[in-house]
Amino acid sequence: MLGFNRNNLNKSHEGPWLLLDLVMLGLLFINLIWIIFDSLYSTEIVKQSLAYVSESLVTGYAPIHKNFLLIDLAFVAVFLTEFCLRWIVAVVKKTYLRWYFFPFIHFYDLIGCIPLGAARIFRFLRIFSILHRLHKYEIIDLRRTALFRFIAFYYDVFVEELSDRIVVKVLSDAQKDIAAGSPLVEDITQNVLASRLPVITRWTASVMSHIGESIEHNDHGESVRQHVSNSVGKAVTGNPQISSLKLVPVLGSTIERTLESAVTDIVTQSIVNLLKDMTPEKIDDFVKHGIGRFSSEDEALDDEVLAVVNECIELIKHHVSQQRWKSEFEEKTSPSADLIKQTDPHPPPKL
Template sequence: MLRINRENLKSSHQMIWLLIDFAMLGLLIVNLAFIIWDSIYDFVAVQNLLKDYLPAVQSAYHPIHERFIFYDMIFVSIFLSEFVIRWGYSIKAKIYDRWYFYPFIHWYDLLGCIPIGSFRFLRVLRIISIAYRLQQYKIIDFTNTRIYTFFAFYFDAFMEELSDRIVIKVLTGVQHEIQQGSPLFDRIQNDILYPRKAMLADWLSDRVANAAEQGYMPNRGALRAYLEDRVDHALKQNLELSRLKYLPVVGPTIQDTLENAVGDIVANVIHQILEDLASSSNHAFIEDIVNALLPDPSSTEEEDSDQEALISLINEIIDAIKGQVRVKHWRKNLP
């Protein structure tokens, strides 16, 4: 339901102009209703129908119809007077940089005053501008009305359908260009990624260090116990090692010592690797990986098989994006 916020109206510094907006809004609605009714009455069939069933209405309105331009000019004179007053106020208040900007910005107000059928309906734009201004000042809230929610829902649905089709069309075109041998990959590697190789190495180094520190350090005791348990289980499954226990006197001792030593070595190696990754010393290692992934374009050329694999990967990624774009989110809001 449409309601007028009187508190915002009273507190507004534009109260006089907003009251004029309300008055002009009412006059515009009456004027447009008058224009529509006169256009309908202009049909001979409608005049004959009224003459047969409502002769009093027909006889009372027919003189008004014959002098329609005169009555419409009364409304036009009011609209032009209000237009000139607002223009003068905009010049005095220096709302625009130049005094002659106002009629160009509010062209629909001026053209709507021309008493010709095709121009008269431009007065609808004036209704929309006044309603938008009232909405901006929070005097009227159209967003709570059923008409607004109805049209907003279907407008969003239309825009989503249109944008989805455009995006899918564009992505399909990109896939076609990729399959035809587009230089996109060379541009990405040589012009975008390679000049930023040092930045990528720094970023990956920080990300790996944070992941190792947050994921490993709090759980290193549990991970060490798990590794030792798995190594011990694997060694017990080894046939050659299990034969050591048959050695007289020292066999079981050698077997236990070897199992403990191997488990400790594996756990220490994993521990040292993860500690290195969690520290700043991992930068050289990450930089070597980045250098291998992004070789110097002047000295190394990609193999055809690598190029085809990259094309296949990019196409699969684009297909996944297209599948997500095809999801109709507006259908979830259907009643």
């Protein structure tokens, strides 16, 4: 059911344009049916059939057939007038960024006005243009029609099948490049990371400094200090030399607790100082002489990274190549879909 929303029509203030659209739809149908009839009239079979019904019908339409181009030009004049009127309104309302965009966007209207057989087919597009305009203002709802759902479903199928094959092809070519010895890891290191290394080191130094300040804070660093205290406590308890301090009369336990507290403070403050003293220059030096050398010289690691990339691409290809429209189609045609139809205002199309 197409439906018609009178409230949205009043809100859109498109009443006069709706009337014009209906008039244009009527003229389009008359013109297109007339074109089809005139084309069929040129065939001998249709002439004989019409003569069998009424000889006067054939002889009476003959002058119209000979001058049909003039009749079609009358329709073309109406269509061009309506086109120019909408163009002027679009310019006044500044619908498009430039005034001359309108004829390019609505090119099918201009081509359809050419009184030639091949160009007249574009007049069908004017019908869809009018319907789309009414749908845009929610005056009618094309989604409620079975034809719209049918076309939308197979359009999605076509787009999905086409895009999936393109993506799989691109990923397969990438895998071939990697298998042929593509220096992917080295390119990422030199072309991507190297140019951004100063920013990364400054960010890392800033983050480490903030972490050190948080640990040093009385409230925010409590969890870290508690963890260090527990770790030191376990280490002190498990150390036989320190455990022997308990054997000292009276002061043994006190010495052990004092030593544990002192070690905890020393370890915590060492971590804080390490984090706060990390400057971008130190991090950059560490990367160049440590991680950088390791990433560029260890071929085994490069091969492993490329293998991971290749497996990830393979998983992406497998996921992309799955035809999701088939599962959706099976869901729509399953027995449970009948229960959904009872509550769904827009049931799936019948295929």
